[in-house]
Amino acid sequence: MKNFINQNKVISLILLMGVIAVLVRLVGGLGAVSALSDAQPWGLTKSLNILSGAALSAGGSLVATLVYVFGIKKFKPLVRPSLLMGAIAHTFVLGALLYDVGSPLEVWRIIFAPNIKSIMFLAFLCEAFYTTAVLCEFVPEFVTAPQFKGIADLMHSFKGPVIVCTAIFAVIHQSTLGALYVVSVSRIDPLWYSRIMPILFLVSAWAAGLAMLVVEAYLSDKSGRRKFDVGVMGAVGNTLAIFLFIYVGIRFADLAIEGGFGGVGGKGVASVWFIVEMLCFVLPAVMLLGSKSPKLLYIASLLVGLGVVMNRLGVAIVGWHNPAGITYFPSAVEFFVSFCFLLAPIVIYSYMSGIVIKDEKVTA
Amino acid sequence: MPYSMLVDVTKCIGCQGCQVSCKNWNDKQADKTTLGTDFGNPSTMNSNTYTVVKFDEAVAADGNHWHFTKAQCMHCKTPACAGACPSHALTKTEAGPVVYHRDRCIGCRYCMLACPFEVPTFDWHKAIPSINKCSFCADRVASGIEPACSRTCPSGALTFGNTEDVVKLAEQRLAAHPEKYVNYIYGKDEAGGTSWLYISDTEFKNLPLDESVEKAAYDRYGLSVMNKVPGFAIGAAALMAGFFFISGRKASAGKDGDK
Numbered sequence: 001m002k003n004f005i006n007q008n009k010v011i012s013l014i015l016l017m018g019v020i021a022v023l024v025r026l027v028g029g030l031g032a033v034s035a036l037s038d039a040q041p042w043g044l045t046k047s048l049n050i051l052s053g054a055a056l057s058a059g060g061s062l063v064a065t066l067v068y069v070f071g072i073k074k075f076k077p078l079v080r081p082s083l084l085m086g087a088i089a090h091t092f093v094l095g096a097l098l099y100d101v102g103s104p105l106e107v108w109r110i111i112f113a114p115n116i117k118s119i120m121f122l123a124f125l126c127e128a129f130y131t132t133a134v135l136c137e138f139v140p141e142f143v144t145a146p147q148f149k150g151i152a153d154l155m156h157s158f159k160g161p162v163i164v165c166t167a168i169f170a171v172i173h174q175s176t177l178g179a180l181y182v183v184s185v186s187r188i189d190p191l192w193y194s195r196i197m198p199i200l201f202l203v204s205a206w207a208a209g210l211a212m213l214v215v216e217a218y219l220s221d222k223s224g225r226r227k228f229d230v231g232v233m234g235a236v237g238n239t240l241a242i243f244l245f246i247y248v249g250i251r252f253a254d255l256a257i258e259g260g261f262g263g264v265g266g267k268g269v270a271s272v273w274f275i276v277e278m279l280c281f282v283l284p285a286v287m288l289l290g291s292k293s294p295k296l297l298y299i300a301s302l303l304v305g306l307g308v309v310m311n312r313l314g315v316a317i318v319g320w321h322n323p324a325g326i327t328y329f330p331s332a333v334e335f336f337v338s339f340c341f342l343l344a345p346i347v348i349y350s351y352m353s354g355i356v357i358k359d360e361k362v363t364a
Numbered sequence: 365m366p367y368s369m370l371v372d373v374t375k376c377i378g379c380q381g382c383q384v385s386c387k388n389w390n391d392k393q394a395d396k397t398t399l400g401t402d403f404g405n406p407s408t409m410n411s412n413t414y415t416v417v418k419f420d421e422a423v424a425a426d427g428n429h430w431h432f433t434k435a436q437c438m439h440c441k442t443p444a445c446a447g448a449c450p451s452h453a454l455t456k457t458e459a460g461p462v463v464y465h466r467d468r469c470i471g472c473r474y475c476m477l478a479c480p481f482e483v484p485t486f487d488w489h490k491a492i493p494s495i496n497k498c499s500f501c502a503d504r505v506a507s508g509i510e511p512a513c514s515r516t517c518p519s520g521a522l523t524f525g526n527t528e529d530v531v532k533l534a535e536q537r538l539a540a541h542p543e544k545y546v547n548y549i550y551g552k553d554e555a556g557g558t559s560w561l562y563i564s565d566t567e568f569k570n571l572p573l574d575e576s577v578e579k580a581a582y583d584r585y586g587l588s589v590m591n592k593v594p595g596f597a598i599g600a601a602a603l604m605a606g607f608f609f610i611s612g613r614k615a616s617a618g619k620d621g622d623k
Contacts, residue, residue: 031488038410038485041476069604071611102471102486102493113452113468117590120474121450160608167604172597179589183448183478186576198589 004351011347018340021333022099030102033333040320040328042100047316049096049341051177052309053089054127055201057345058174058209060086060134065167066239068160074235080141081220082213084356085349087138092345094131097124099337119179126173133166142356174205181315189319190260191274197315200251204281207243208308210236211284211301216349218298225354234292240304244285248278273310273318280307366559367460367505368530369514369522371434372537373564373571374544376521378432380405380417382513386436389501389512390414409435411487414498415513422570431564433571434513434522437462437483437498438551439559440581447583448478453495460527460559461500469495478586480555480577500559527559534563556581 005012025033036043063082066072098104107124115121140156155162178201181188194200214233221228255261264271284300284307317328330338383405387394395413397406403419415436422429443462446454453469456462471493475484487493501511509515514522523533531552538545550562554577562568568575 027491029488029490029493030486036488038408038476038488039482041473041486065604069608069611071607071614102473103469106492107470109468109470110451115447115450115452117587118448118450118474119586119589120448120472122590122593124450124472160612164601164604164608168597168600171600172593175596180474181477182589183444183474183582183585185578185582185585186480187477187482195588 008347011343015340015344015347018337018344021337021340024333025099025337026104030100033331033337035328035331035334037326037328039322039326040317042316043328044313044317044330044334044338045096045100045341047312048309048338050093050100051201051312051316052208053093053096053341054174054177055205055208055308055312056212056305057086057089057093058170058205059213060084060090060209061130061137061166061170062206062209063213064137064163065170068163069167074232077229077232078213078217078236080356081216081226081353082209083134083138083141084353085212085216086209087134088349088352089345090131090134092341094127096341097127099341119176119183122172123176123180126169126176130166130169130173133162133169136162137166171202175199175202177201177205187321188315189263189270189321190258191255191263191270192311192315192319194251194254194258194260196250196254200247200254203243203247203250204308204311207240207247207281207304210240210243211304211308214240214297214301215305218294218301220353221294228294230292230294233294233297237288237292237297237300240301241285241288244281244288244304248281248285251278251281270314270318273314277307277310277314280304280310366458366527367500367524368527368559368561369500369511369524370530370534371560371562372521372523373431373433373562373566375519376417376432376434377519378417378419378430379518381516381518382434382522383413383415383417385512385516386415386498387413389504390499409483409485409497411485411494411496414496418572420570420572422566424566429566431566431571433562433573435572436513436560437500438481438555439498439500440555441557441559442555442581442583444478444480444555444582444586445475445484447586448474450474454484457502459502459505461502461505462497463499463502464495464497466494471495478582480582481574530561534561537563553579555579 021033030036034043034045059082063075063078067075067079098107101107110121110124136155140152140159143152175198178197182195182197185193214236217226217228217233220226264274280303284303287296287300320328322328392412395406395410400407404416406413406416409416415434418433418435420431420433422431439460439462443454443456446456446462450472451468451470453465454462454475455465473486475495476486483497485496487496504511510524514524523530531549534549538547538549544565546564546567548568550568550573551558551560562573564571
């Protein structure tokens with residue numbers, strides 16, 4: 001810890017300020033740190049740190065599912081980095097969810113009068129269960145210290161059920177996040193609103209999760225930590241391309257059926273935002289069809305990540321309709337807190353991956 | 365016996381006495397407001413103001429006319445907010461009011477996304493915030509007193525009573541003066557029917573009442589998703605478990621072969 005602070009003074013200072021912002025929010029309420037209002041109840045934290053964050057960290061359980069459930073052994077070397085990434089990132093998604101809830105210290109109240117027909121209840125339930133499940137997957141893979149061997153072995157014996165449960169929770173969790181916005185009918189631009197948002201969120205989360213694995217592998221290679229395995233990553237790229245084509249196909253079909261295309265070419269940010277977002281899905285899909293150099297995989301994956309983030313922001317902010325004409329723009333503190341919620345898991349990941357993922361010594 | 369309220373826009377004189385008595389009964393402080401182009405005082409509901417009278421000038425052949433429309437929670441028969449709330453902090457009572465239970469609320473604000481009338485408001489500047497909205501004076505109604513707003517109304521614009529009587533009264537007024545009223549009761553079908561009903565002498569598009577609100581209850585959007593979850597979960601579980609079993613068998617077969 002001390003070493004880390006000495007080596008990364010700037011990052012440490014930024015994260016310290018982020019902790020202070022969280023304390024300000026706890027004392028002064030959400031209004032003290034954000035531009036949210038009654039016309040825009042959910043803003044940047046919800047769309048960037050929770051919706052996008054959950055999608056970008058979907059790779060963790062997805063790879064474990066592909067390897068252990070569907071038996072695609074080729075992705076085995078990715079299990080450890082993806083699980084580490086998923087576990088850390090998802091802990092911060094849960095943190096952002098608690099930060100964004102009005103009364104973080106009263107969330108436990110939900111268990112006394114649960115409305116099992118509420119999408120929000122399902123979202124909380126899945127977020128909590130999924131994060132727990134990912135951590136359960138993560139512990140036996142990584143905890144090797146002799147004093148914890150008993151716990152790790154015990155958890156290892158439950159590995160099968162845990163993996164299957166995580167896979168199920170992952171599917172429901174990602175689709176529930178999309179379902180949240182289904183109730184806001186007529187308040188989201190038809191370019192983004194869809195009754196099948198649960199499916200769209202799920203497929204795009206799969207794509208984003210895989211894309212982030214490619215980005216991670218590329219950056220680890222550049223920093224000299226692990227070599228970029230072109231064979232494995234090419235296979236990831238193929239899978240990613242399949243998800244992208246499915247996503248674009250469903251999205252366009254839905255827009256055509258529901259008449260959402262009418263908004264394209266309209267004035268304002270929404271139309272441009274939508275076109276750029278769709279390019280971020282279509283371009284990488286086409287790029288991944290041909291030969292795959294590490295650099296091309298990396299750029300395509302970055303585009304996919306950007307596209308998914310733009311999609312979530314489109315649903316929650318750009319496409320959000322404000323009858324009173326109040327146009328929401330996140331405050332500086334809001335941007336800063338969201339940045340910290342993204343920076344912290346990346347910092348922790350790069351620190352921990354240096355310790356636990358030294359090289360390709362994969363436990364069979 | 366459910367209760368309803370009739371708002372006769374033709375009778376409202378815009379005195380805002382209902383706003384004052386509402387604040388009185390609910391122990392709310394006055395807002396600091398400034399004069400704006402909408403003449404709202406304040407312009408919209410907020411965490412401190414459960415009801416506002418909105419001022420609208422409609423252009424007609426015989427000159428311009430002012431209309432004053434009281435806005436507050438509509439108290440839907442099937443409230444979208446109550447369906448959205450994860451912890452039953454908003455519930456529909458048999459008497460009609462949609463009431464808020466602070467002790468169950470976690471502040472997720474999902475009710476605000478779900479409400480088609482965009483009514484619930486939030487304490488943005490409190491460490492321990494609440495959702496705020498009109499309670500239809502559920503406490504007064506329970507002890508046999510009419511809500512504070514209608515009790516105060518000096519011009520007869522607000523009429524409180526049993527739903528049957530209120531609907532009958534609205535229909536009588538429309539029938540008695542077809543030359544005066546627009547033949548429509550806003551709230552009778554909106555969002556599956558609301559406990560607050562509006563009649564008016566001007567087209568409803570001139571009033572701050574959203575005509576695009578659908579006629580069916582809004583909780584169906586949430587339920588359409590939630591009803592699919594059990595089947596979806598069981599299907600996913602069966603699929604995953606099946607594949608897990610198959611790939612496990614394959615792996616162990618592979619290992620035996622190696623030996």
